[in-house]
Amino acid sequence: MKLGNKLKIIRVPILTPTLLPHTTTNCYLIGNEQESILVDAGFDQTDTKIALHREIKKNDLAIPRSIILTHSHPDHAPGVLQLVNWEPVVYCHRQEKLATIKAIAPWKQISYLEDGDKISIAGEEIMIIHAPGHTAGQLNLYIPSKQILLAGDNIVAEGTSWIGPPDGDMSDYIQTLSMIKQLKLDKIGPGHGEWVENPYEHIEFVLERRLYRENQIKSLLKDHGSLTVVHLTNLIYDKLPHPNVFEVAKRTTEAHLIKLIKEGSVTQLDTHYSLKSTK
Template sequence: MANKIKIIRVPISTPTLLPHTTTNCYLIGNEKESLLVDAGYDQQDTRIELERAIKVNGLATPNSIILTHSHPDHAPGVRQLLDWSPIVYCHHLEGQATLAAISPWDNLSFLNDEDIIRIADEEITIIHAPGHTAGHLNLYIRSKQVLIAGDNIVAEGTSWIGPPDGDMTDYFQTLNRLKQLRLSKIGPGHGKWVLNPYDHIEFVLNRRLYRENQIISLLKKHNQLTAVNLTQMIYDKLPHPSVFEVAKRTTEAHLIKLMKEGSVSLHDSLYFIRS
């Protein structure tokens, strides 16, 4: 059918975190109507790669851009696309950070959990999927059993989750919710299509639980440790020293979750098992 919807992953080189070197944007639609999910980094390559993908796949120029979240490798590329005069969408919890990321563009619309948008006669369900950020959005194309997951899922390894934007308790809840969807594949924020969606979500959950158990074991062994101490012990083989800061934030997110649950306490930057 000429009007059949296409879902096109467009990896664009960005200064993101190793081992990834590209950020995924997604084009959804057909020759009559399309939308863009995430706009990448604010650089000319963003526009060049998106326009090439639009032309090669015979898609209409998007009139809407949905931003999964406001981070600099996902949102500021809107500035490269202002002549599209797009409607730019995000979750309201991401509004202020998104406006800062895409300025001078200042016209935002908000999407909420379970909102339905229609593109090229297809229904797309919006999922408020907090974890990586408080206002993180995912998109679910039910007819294709496809989830566009932003940075809640990455193709290699796991995404970092941590303050000030991220919340580990929310992240566990989001992953468990995503597992309930009927999925054939996941479009991650970074890397290739994930073709084993349930195994991959389970891998991420297990990795987070493994790190949590490491933290508890280390605190029991050493009595009290700082977040830096814990990160150095847990992440002894990072792909690059630049990743240490987000590894530390992920450790802190686990510690915050454990404090909420009442198993860990904090005093003078030292964490310890609550007796």
């Protein structure tokens, strides 16, 4: 096999109106000079097309005919509209169907991938993983030969991803993190930020952060008796990088509360939450 035919995995950070501390969203080009795919498409802006075409040319890659969306959020999916001249088939999970159709309209060439599906690019196998948490239909891609996971927004390089309604579920997220931790990993391609070169330590960091927040919520409810989600969020996140992050911080708090209610340790009355009595 010629050197040019070997599989390349290229991280392409593209400026997007995403949440601080991140300012870019990662798209990933996977393939060689004969065939390639794109994972995530960024925001619907001219810079998306320019950045991707620059990297395709620089790395001698074929124009992708398939775009796999990890999820449908506006910093990951609508960039498809900048790439319609590729005539791509766009893939997502069925649970992301309606949101994806809305995100990339009027483009209509959509198909679906399920957990356990396998695709082959440049002679290499890529496994599709349904990895709910950040959204119900989140997809992750695992390349066994490289021991690389492309994690979408289940993993971000700096800090932790927000998880919350209406799209996210904290119980699912914890299960997903525990599942991907069982993979053989050399590094993780996050939804935002640089390659994660210490995958197991980073996953454990995220799990510990979620457990810390959960215990923090219980402690605050014990001390204050009853609190609203807004009050809880203000007590937990006293230093946010920007005021516009408060909404997703609130949703993450709410996701923890929903999980704790399901587990029977927290109760809700109207807009207030409290620890369930053990008496």
